[in-house]
Amino acid sequence: MNKKITYSFLLKPETNKNGHNPVYLRAFQSGKKIEIATSIALCEQDWSLRYQRVKKRNKLHERYNTILDAYDKKALKLIVNNFVNDEAPLTLRQFKDHITSAGQAEGSFTDYILSYLNDNKPRLRLESWWSYKSQITKLLKFKKKVLFVDITEKFINDYHHYMIHELGNNENTASKSLRSLRTFVNISLRYGFIKNNPFKFIIIKKVDGKRDFLTSEELNKLSQAYFHGKITNSLEKEILRYFLFSCYTGLRYSDLKDLKMSSIENKIIKVRMHKTGYLISVPLSQKALQLLPTKSAIDSQPVFRVYCNKVTNRVLKAVSKEYDIQKKVTCHVARHTFATVSITLGIPIEVVSKLLGHTNLKTTQVYAKIVDSVKEREMEKWNSL
Structure with missing residues (x-):
């Protein structure tokens, strides 16, 4: 369906109280129309239907035509800018708001x-x-x-x-x-509603925030509790299951929700990330494989039943407290855990970056900064000098 806006000027057949016909700008889009009143009204014989302008016989023709030219220029500029910026097509309401x-x-x-x-x-x-x-x-x-x-x-x-x-x-x-x-x-x-950019001299700061993550020991503590059947509450077990899977794969909460069985082939997850649209491929570790449902699961079926963020985080808070993990554990902590534990295990940062779906290595390097054990391990190499 064509979403492009077209427009023209017309003389309304109905006259105003002075007996003059008002000039309107009429815009069309996908079979719909909207009309915008101008400040111009004149006799029918003073209007050129062919040129959509006021004839010279009207003593105010120069002023009126200048007004119509201004409307024309404004409308054309709006439509062209919208096309050049490759945006969603303007709605008729947006068009009218801008013109008026x-x-x-x-x-x-x-x-x-x-x-x-x-x-x-x-x-x-x-x-x-x-x-x-x-x-x-x-x-x-x-x-x-x-x-x-x-x-x-x-x-x-x-x-x-x-x-x-x-x-x-x-x-x-x-x-x-x-x-x-x-x-x-x-x-x-x-769209012309603000004339000068108020952000011209504003600097928006970005500070490296605190990124909570589980250490290898803390991750193993929760993993053993799950696999050894220590978690008996069905809701806690269900939520811990996909939290651990995220810890072993680095998937975001939004990607966990959308993950289908069809996205897993030959022990590899292949999925387009919800946030960035970046296609990632993550080979599954043995522990991650153990968290998957049976092979009989339907391809179109979600891998996990993922609860809302509020429920997920409430349960994770209770479970982490029960196992004496003194951190604010949320669903996103799983992704941070995957990154930091991967670096701790010695997986090259370039590989970790690809597994996380980062488009910029600098994003991944944040995790390398906060893993002190890696620094200590690497500095130990000086002892062999």
Whole structure:
């Protein structure tokens, strides 16, 4: 179906109270139309249907045609920019909002972004869509009504201060929110609702945060509890099963949820990562294989029944406490555990990077920095000099 917007100017047959016919811009998309009133109204004989402009016989033709040219230029620029940036096609509502500049300055920034997110939901990953929605909710806690005119450098700095000192966010959490806000501002800039970039002189910090992970000993403690039948609660056993599988493979929570039996062939997982779209191939260790269901499982069937993050993390907290693991164990700790234990075992960091699906080796090197045992092992080599 053609999603392209086309438009033209027309003279409405209905006259206004002065007996003049108003000029409208009419836009079409996929069989639907929307009309935008201009400020122009004139006699029918003063309108050129062929050229869609006001005839010279009208004494205000130069002024009127300049207005129509401005509408034309604005509409064409919007459509071309949308095409060049290879974005989802504009909706008629977005087109009208931009042409009329509805919402510019005095309009609602948050309402516009929420509308944009809803219109573009099909082209966004569901996790990204929900994340953006939650960022809008968070922004509205800071200010109940956020207008386009509010988005200034001072507003951004005040919002950052609010997140750190009022909400108690750490620097990385606050930075993530600012990056989302910057994305929303860029959308508004692109469609002309904000004229100047308020992020021009804003530096968004990125701090290496604390990454909790299980040591080899802690991982073995949970592994033995599972395989030796010490975990009797069915929910705890089910959740620990896919947590351990993630520890042995490095799969993210989102990839565990989507993992099907058909993705496993010849003891190798081949899956396109949900977050990055990166195709990974992970050979399965013996312990990972023991956590898989029987061969009779249907290919289209999920490998695990993965519970929501809240339930998963609550159960992991209880199990880790029971086995005296003094760390905040969450589902994502499994991925960190895979990375750090792999490096501890001496697996080259380049291989670990590929197994994790990292597109940049620097991302993986963070784990090498936090594994002290590796440093100690490597420094022992000096003793043989």
